[in-house]
Amino acid sequence: MNTGRVWKWSLTAVIVNLLLGVPGVVPAFLLWYFASNWPLAAMGWTQRDPTENDGMLPWVVLATPVLALFALLWWLANRPVRRRVALGSLLYWPVSALLTLAPFTLMAAL
Incomplete structure (x- = not known):
């Protein structure tokens, strides 16, 4: 593969993952909200939301399909790009x- 194609596919990988990050804000927020209200709050690292009194089950039921769907979409979008990029698998996926x-x-941060 020539150098021009490698750079083209590398740029494609960056663009694909940044664009997937826009709808990925929703699953990332769900993970953060879940973690900050239960496991991290139980360890004393964060404080629970005082209005969150429904327990963990509704969040698990809500977040599991959203996270699974996003992970599948992310994997399906990255799989064909990964084959054409010059990075190894151990570096590409992280x-x-x-x-x-x-x-x-x-x-x-904002």
């Missing part, structure tokens, strides 16, 4: 995950 989390991180 970099793709970090790029997908970039919009959530940006929104959380």
